[in-house]
Amino acid sequence: MQTNQFTTSIAGINVFYEFHHDSNSPLIHKPTLVLIHGFLSSSFSFRRLIPLLTKEYTVLAIDLPPFGKSGKSKNFVYSYENMAKVVIALLEKLGISRTVLIGHSMGGQISLNISKQKPELVEKVVLLCSSGYLKRMSRSIIYSSRIPYFYVWLKYWLARQGPIQNLLNVVYDHSLIDDEMIAGYTEPFYDDQIFVALTRMIRDREGDLAAEILRKIETPSLLIWGEEDKVVPLEVGKRLHRDLPNSRLITYKKTGHLLPEEKPQDVHDNILDFLQTSP
Template sequence: MKIVRTLFLVLLIVIAVAVVNGIFSVTMARIFLNRIEREGRYLKVGEEELFLKVLGEGKPMLMIHGFPGSHLDFSELAKLLSSNRKVYLVDLPGSGLSEASSKGDYSRKGYAELLVDLMNLLNIEKADIIGHSLGGEIALNIGYYYSERVENLILIDSYAFTEQKLVPDFISSSKVLTWIAMRFYYQTYPVQRYLYTKRLGDKSYFVHEEFGKYFALVDRMSIQFLSEFIKDSDGGSLSGMLGEIDLNVLIIWGERDEILPLDYAKKISEEIPGSTLKIIEGRGHAPFIDKPERVAEEILSFLE
């Protein structure tokens, strides 16, 4: 009986902590959501309403963020690249300021097809494509299935061979368990702060205000979309076909990437013929946050 009471008490404490954490996280998200500037416009592409921000003039460059990021991730890097490029920053459906219609294909290939449709709408025949993390795998899909639309392909700490698992399969198979795991764990302030700092090679580059905005958009992601995103996943589907990509490819990698270690980058570079690998010393999974000037320098030098 004593064991039962103890277990019951522990359960109550866990529930209380989860609820308090949830309330705190939602409150923080609401505070920072109001601080996000919405300098851009919405475009209807198929069933989706995509938020798009455009910077600079010149040859077109499309930047694809990772998961669970947004166009804000590229803020500093995009400013630097827009000195001689017309940079298009887009929020993928379900991320950032773009809602998901729940009628689309949220696989990597599905996102690639959607972004090509966006290029058609914008009358962009060919563009330099930059993708980070999940966005890098989407960029690879564009490069593989729509190579004629790609001028240069730039991958930053990109997925290619493995799945980006958010939750174990036994949780993702249940909408209720997925909702609980996302709302009371993955989408909470402490967990996202921990995951965000893992993207940095040097934790001293952490900026509370920038993280707050990042978190507000993670909190904004709907559980329905997250469930469909997990279900539609086709991560690693091109792992055996990278050798068929015939493009100018630059691979940029943070030396201290804890999410996708440097060996992962070397494997991608070996698989893609003629690709160039540049390592950003001391940086993490998102080197453009730590050192946007250095990453911009590598990209612009490659494009010359």
């Protein structure tokens, strides 16, 4: 598998992305698979899924600002709508016109936003334990975010349980938690600039797409869920399935929120079957 890493400026912020492909894989006339991670994560969360997908497709993994290796400017607008615009602008800059979006958790909402804004760019969408129906932050929290050094409290609040306890909460099979996983999901907490940016995100995040908007998204969608997901419960997946008019739902027992880490082979098989069937 060949991996190329790049950083480019989009809308005044640096965006980090990776191309993954297998030189022996027939890629002609195939869409590019675009991986979009969740909150406080990065393309690292797809590390077990990428090697499987690249056997058949070119994979583009993006670190959304302010996460991973992308920029953490306090002046960027961290709304979901704007994050979607950044991904669209990156795809246009790279000359990619056919995509399948694969979004995990918050990345699912970004994927749906892209489908809403630029449906002709997206052939299909795969939602892995996607967030859904979350409202905007309360006025009191938005107001509090303007207090000097609010980011210090935010860092404490997000890190209060510690990385291991956080992983225990999102992974059903605790034997999967190893040193590499702990290191990968702890890394964001070493850079205070991400919490400065997240303070801005508290004010910018407009909330998830409403049901009446979801019902207008015609893009074929595959929803895959862990039945033991404590972060985004299965009921959210069932509701998304009802509201997205061209969707189907697959669930896995004894599986939590980190679906790409917990069931990479199964998720790969589901995605390939979904991509190889007619809309």
